[in-house]
Structure formats: C-alpha cells, structure tokens
Amino acid sequence: MNSVLAARGLVKTYGDVHALAGVDIDIDPGDVLAVVGPSGSGKTTLLHVLSGILRADGGEVFLDGRAIGELNETGRSELRRTAFGFVFQSGMLVAELTAEENAALPMLLAGRSREESLGAARSWLTRLGLRGLEGRRPGELSGGQAQRVAIARALAHRPRVVFADEPTGALDTRTGQEMMTSLLQAAEETNAAVVIVTHDQAIAGRAHRVVDIRDGRIAAPDHSGQVPA
Ligand SMILES: Nc1ncnc2c1ncn2[C@@H]1O[C@H](COP(=O)(O)OP(=O)(O)OP(=O)(O)O)[C@@H](O)[C@H]1O
Ligand SMILES: [Mg+2]
Numbered sequence: 001m002n003s004v005l006a007a008r009g010l011v012k013t014y015g016d017v018h019a020l021a022g023v024d025i026d027i028d029p030g031d032v033l034a035v036v037g038p039s040g041s042g043k044t045t046l047l048h049v050l051s052g053i054l055r056a057d058g059g060e061v062f063l064d065g066r067a068i069g070e071l072n073e074t075g076r077s078e079l080r081r082t083a084f085g086f087v088f089q090s091g092m093l094v095a096e097l098t099a100e101e102n103a104a105l106p107m108l109l110a111g112r113s114r115e116e117s118l119g120a121a122r123s124w125l126t127r128l129g130l131r132g133l134e135g136r137r138p139g140e141l142s143g144g145q146a147q148r149v150a151i152a153r154a155l156a157h158r159p160r161v162v163f164a165d166e167p168t169g170a171l172d173t174r175t176g177q178e179m180m181t182s183l184l185q186a187a188e189e190t191n192a193a194v195v196i197v198t199h200d201q202a203i204a205g206r207a208h209r210v211v212d213i214r215d216g217r218i219a220a221p222d223h224s225g226q227v228p229a
Pocket of ligand 1: 014017018019037038039040041042043044045046
C-alpha cells in the first residue's frame with residue numbers, strides 16, 4: 001500500500017461508550033484530511049489512536065504499512081517524536097521556553113544536537129513570518145503568533161503526518177484562516193500529510209478531503225458526494 005497512514009476496523013470503547021466503532025482510513029503522503037462531526041462523536045479519540053497516543057481496543061493502524069499496535073510504549077513514543085507532529089487548540093507551548101526553544105523541542109527530545117535543533121527551529125520561524133520573535137516566551141506572543149510557533153514545532157523535525165485538533169479553535173476567523181494557510185504551506189513543503197479536526201466549515205473546506213464522524217463511525221457521503229453538514 002502507498003498510504004503513509006492507514007487504519008482498519010479501529011475500535012475504542014470507554015465502558016459502554018463506543019468512541020470508535022470500526023473506522024477505516026487511508027492517508028497518502030501530502031494528503032490533507034479534515035475530520036468533522038458533532039461533539040463527542042469520536043474525533044479526538046480517532047486522532048489519538050491514529051497517532052499512537054491511545055492504543056485501539058480493536059483494529060490496527062499502519063504507518064508505511066507497518067502495524068504500530070505491535071510496538072511497545074517506548075516504540076510508540078519514539079514514533080510520536082519522529083514520524084508525527086502535533087498542533088493543539090491552544091498551542092501547548094512551554095511557558096518558560098522561548099519561541100525557538102519551543103520549536104526545537106521535538107528535535108532536542110529526539111537526541112539531535114542543540115545547534116542543529118535551534119537552527120531548524122529558527123529557519124521555520126522565519127518561514128512562518130516570526131523572524132525577530134525567536135527569543136520571546138509564549139506569554140509575549142499573540143494567539144496567532146503562538147500557533148505559528150506550534151506549527152514550527154510540529155514541522156521542524158519533518159514528520160510524515162501532522163495531527164491538529166481544533167488548531168484554530170481559540171483564534172478569530174481571520175487569524176484562524178491565516179494559521180491554516182501557514183500549516184498547509186509548511187506541510188506541503190515537507191510533503192507531510194495533515195489530519196485536522198475542526199468544527200469550522202471554512203477550515204474544513206480547505207482540506208483535500210473531509211471525513212464526517214458520527215457515533216464513532218465514518219458517515220457515508222450523501223448522493224451528491226458531499227458530506228452532510
Ligand atoms: N478518557 C475517557 N474516558 C471516558 N470516556 C471518554 C474518554 N475520552 C472520550 N470519551 C468519550 O468518548 C466519546 C468520544 O469522545 P471524543 O473526545 O473523541 O469526541 P470529539 O468528537 O473529539 O468531541 P469534541 O468535538 O467535543 O471535542 C465521547 O462520548 C466521550 O465522552
Ligand atoms: Mg475533541
């Protein structure tokens with residue numbers, strides 16, 4: 001298979017809640033997939049299972065054809081640091097670190113030298129329009145600037161897939177769209193696939209494909225081929 005990431009029959013239950021009730025997905029390199037659906041439908045659970053944060057109760061996730069369920073916790077955490085990048089709703093930057101240190105963090109954790117990591121971080125911050133702000137701490141940045149630091153952090157180690165859970169949720173419409181533009185450009189430069197959970201139709205509309213999750217399953221598109229609103 002050519003998919004960078006694939007899932008077959010994913011099941012995740014919490015007590016009697018079927019957070020995921022059999023999800024199949026194929027994501028190609030460079031693909032941009034929006035995940036939409038009502039609150040509680042399983043979107044975050046899907047992201048966490050696809051990225052190895054959570055282990056599925058059934059089914060399997062394949063990265064480059066290799067089953068990640070066979071990895072132990074160390075293997076999965078290595079995978080999260082190297083193959084995947086993450087952008088969350090409110091950035092989740094480390095308050096005590098500067099913008100460039102935050103962006104360099106995944107590379108530093110992966111054992112790359114400080115010089116190489118900070119060099120890559122600075123170059124991404126420049127590409128994302130943050131030149132001159134490298135030494136600021138998250139509290140000294142606007143919401144949109146902080147999210148661009150989060151994009152730099154997610155991309156600097158050149159992951160295969162970037163996962164974003166409501167990355168524009170805390171931003172106004174225009175800043176959210178700008179952030180999406182930055183994310184898509186950065187991902188395109190590195191041919192990373194993007195999986196983005198969003199409640200915002202305008203953000204979802206910029207993905208190559210939209211997957212609608214209802215009660216832990218992918219809802220079938222209607223006759224027009226459109227996912228129901
Ligand atoms: N750790 C947990 N323990 C128990 N139930 C959970 C847990 N995490 C999620 N759930 C339940 O699983 C279902 C799916 O949750 P999930 O967080 O994936 O929804 P979501 O689509 O991301 O919702 P939202 O749009 O509100 O973020 C919900 O019913 C939720 O209550
Ligand atoms: Mg969620």
